[in-house]
Structure formats: C-alpha cells, structure tokens
C-alpha cells in the first residue's frame with residue numbers, strides 16, 4: 097500500500113488501533129492500561145497480556161522512557177526500504193512500564 101509520495105509499506109489498520117492512530121495524528125502517545133493489574137501494555141488489544149483481564153482502557157503516555165535496545169539497519173528488509181538506510185530501529189522502555197518499538 098502506498099500513499100502520496102510515501103512509497104514504503106504502511107500498516108494495515110485494524111479496529112483495535114483506530115484510537116491509537118487518531119491520537120498519534122494529534123502527536124499524542126496513548127497505550128492500553130489494565131485496571132486489574134495496573135500495567136500499561138503495547139500493542140493495543142482488549143485483553144490484558146499480563147493477567148488476561150478485560151478491564152482495560154486507553155491511557156495517555158508521557159512518552160518519556162529509556163532506550164532499551166537499538167539496531168542500526170544498513171540493509172533494508174524489503175526493496176521499499178533499500179533507499180532509506182541506514183536507519184535506527186529501537187525499543188524504548190516507557191516510564192509507564194510498557195516497551196514500545
């Protein structure tokens with residue numbers, strides 16, 4: 097899938113992600129939070145991956161965190177990324193507790 101002059105693959109939107117993408121367009125980071133185990137998690141889904149509760153909701157993240165891991169990509173994973181290397185892929189441990197790619 098392409099859009100405008102952006103010629104790299106785009107995510108295939110799933111309904112669970114609608115709120116996330118809506119807030120991302122407003123430059124806000126929102127994560128799912130479980131009110132039973134009081135943990136944030138990413139990626140969005142209705143059931144908590146920690147305790148399997150459905151008592152979950154969206155919560156705004158500060159976006160602050162610590163770099164957990166990174167890799168400098170020198171060879172694009174697909175031809176669509178071949179002209180966009182090198183780039184950094186990373187995982188951030190958000191202060192909210194979730195790891196965010």
Ligand SMILES: [Zn+2]
Nearest residue numbers: 130133144147
């Ligand atoms: Zn939970």
